Amino acid sequence: MNGLTISQIAKGSNVNIETVRYYEKRGLISEPPRTESGYRMFPKEVIQDIQFIKRAQDIGFTLEEIKKLLCASNNENFQSEEMYQFANNKIQEIDSKIHEFIQMKSLLEELAAKCPGSGVPKDQCPIITNLSKGEIEDG
Amino acid sequence: MNGLTISQIAKGSNVNIETVRYYEKRGLISEPPRTESGYRMFPKEVIQDIQFIKRAQDIGFTLEEIKKLLCASNNENFQSEEMYQFANNKIQEIDSKIHEFIQMKSLLEELAAKCPGSGVPKDQCPIITNLSKGEIEDG
DNA sequence: CTTGACCCTGTAGTTGGGTACAGACTCTAT
DNA sequence: ATAGAGTCTGTACCCAACTACAGGGTCAAG
Secondary structure: OOOEOHHHHHHHHOOOHHHHHHHHHHOOOOOOOEOOOOOEOEOOHHHHHHHHHHHHHHOOOOHHHHHHHHHHOOOOOOOHHHHHHHHHHHHHHHHHHHHHHHHHHHHHHHHHHHOOOOOOOHHHOHHHHHHHHOOOOOO | OOOEOHHHHHHHHOOOHHHHHHHHHHOOOOOOOEOOOOOEOEOOHHHHHHHHHHHHHHOOOOHHHHHHHHHHOOOOOOOHHHHHHHHHHHHHHHHHHHHHHHHHHHHHHHHHHHOOOOOOOHHHOHHHHHHHHOOOOOO
16 A cells, blocks of 8 residues: 655645644545554645645635535535536635735735835825725726 | 714624724724713724725735734834835735636636536536646646 | 654644623613 | 613633644654
């Protein structure tokens, strides 16, 4: 029996060992085969899976949502309808988040450009006034 | 003394009352004046502030980071240098998150397009294979 | 055949961001 | 003057997502 140990997986996907076990317990990665003595031996693809989980998480997916995506791949009775709904909802959310990101980014760019780094008095810094406006101009 | 009560603020910014007090305790919004009997009377701008907090949070800023931005506006000894650093770091983060969003979005769009909603067998749904690839083509 | 690195299970603790009372005061309308 | 809605402080609880042990087994090197 070959494969990767849990610490190799952890190192390879840059999370800690406990997190790998946690994801297994939560059902995000499937239970790997074990050696006779009970050690987990992971297929190397698990590293990619965990990296995907991390990226998805990074952009605001919860572990439950990520599980939903990943679990479908192991489900013979996979119902496409539900996935379709889910995907479309998520696309909406992503669109508005991208919009907010772009707004926030231009706010921060303005700040960086006009507060050039040393002792500029705060009332000359545009971020403060912009922030309190609550709405950044749309473009 | 006029202004808005805490429940008007909560309703107006679509959070609950406890959250308004919580933000005050955390220093995200400044302590409002009080009536003689101790009731908070908020300037109406607080609604915008809370909406800003919520949007910023939505795109992954922590309350501490948001506080950093908002607090600067009340700080006479505001040091622009730190803000400049902060803004530039955040711009980097935002850029890579936007990138990830766009990848995820096209993944979901593919899914939605090719799993048109009823009983499509899972092995014809591209999301599953794409997901396990771990990396979506760049473009 | 022991030492040290690695692995196991299980349970408890932590952090971030709220949310829910309890017990008491205030304000408005009747 | 009293009911009912609103507010106050303070403490406790909650959920997601980890993270850290404790107590014990495994394995390769010397």
